[in-house]
Amino acid sequence: MTLFDRLVDASADDWRAYVEHPFVEMMAAGTLPEAAFRHYLVQDYLFLIQFARAYALAAYKGRTMEEMRYGLDGLRAILDGEMALHVKYCAGWGLAPADLEAADEDMPTTAYTRFVLDWGVRGDLLDLHVALAPCMIGYAVIGKRLAGIPGALSPENPYAPWITEYSAEGYQSVGAATIAHLDALAGGEVGQARFRQLRDLFAQASRLEAAFWQMGLDRA
Incomplete structure (x- = not known):
């Protein structure tokens, strides 16, 4: 099993509440209120700004040139590609x-992104990437x-382009690369005490992801 598989198994309820949240189920059905999706889109832009900072931090904390380049590549992908798209x-x-x-961060946006940055500062590189994992891998799983x-990819479904983006080969490869990177950072077997810490970190990040979805529904 990969480290990611172990984390999902150990945080099953929190992970399921995130990847099967009513927000994404309604996207697949085409029934999500447009106001909810618009609010999500605005907050996701603000979210990306903070995640770019997280990857800049990952480059800084890299112990090898390969790890530093991984963080730099993530930073470039967000600033030069994903934000423009x-x-x-x-x-x-x-x-x-x-x-x-002009938008202000909603509280779930602030809570999630600062949680990731806080762990990135006080933890090691594995802590930071485990905190990022529910976003980076979760969107591939959901898509x-x-x-x-x-019917989810029907032309009549206004959310079909979003689903197509995250189910396509390009983003699926991002998810797979992130899973492999977690294993590389772990460097083999993770002891029980360390795994419990990572599990708690992963579970909290998953709960914050679920709260990010709920934020959109609460504004609908």
Whole structure:
């Protein structure tokens, strides 16, 4: 088993509440209120800003050139690629760049991103990437599962492009690479005490991801 598999097994309820949250189930069904999705899109932009900082921190904390490049590649992918794509996608939902820049962070956004950054500062590189894992891997898991639900990719479903993005080979490879990177950072067998710490970190990050989904529903 990979470290990721072990973490999911040990945090099954929290993980399931995240990856099967009503927000994503309604996306697959095409019934998610548009106001909920728009709020999510705005907050996800603010979320990406803080995650870029997390990858900058990962580059700083890298112990080898390979680990430093991994963090730098993640930072570049967010700043030079994902944020521009996100802005373009938001435009299709009537959200201009000025709307994104002027928005305030909602409390779940602040709670989640600062949790990741806090662990990145006070923990080691494995702690940081375990805190990032529910986002980085979870979206691949969610996208692949939703794509298999009948009708989810229908042209009539306004959320089909989102599902397509995260179920496609490009993002699926990101999820797989993240799983492999966790194993590389762990360096083999993880002792019981250390695993319990990582499990608690992973479970809390999963709960914060679920709260991020719920934030959109609460604004609908």
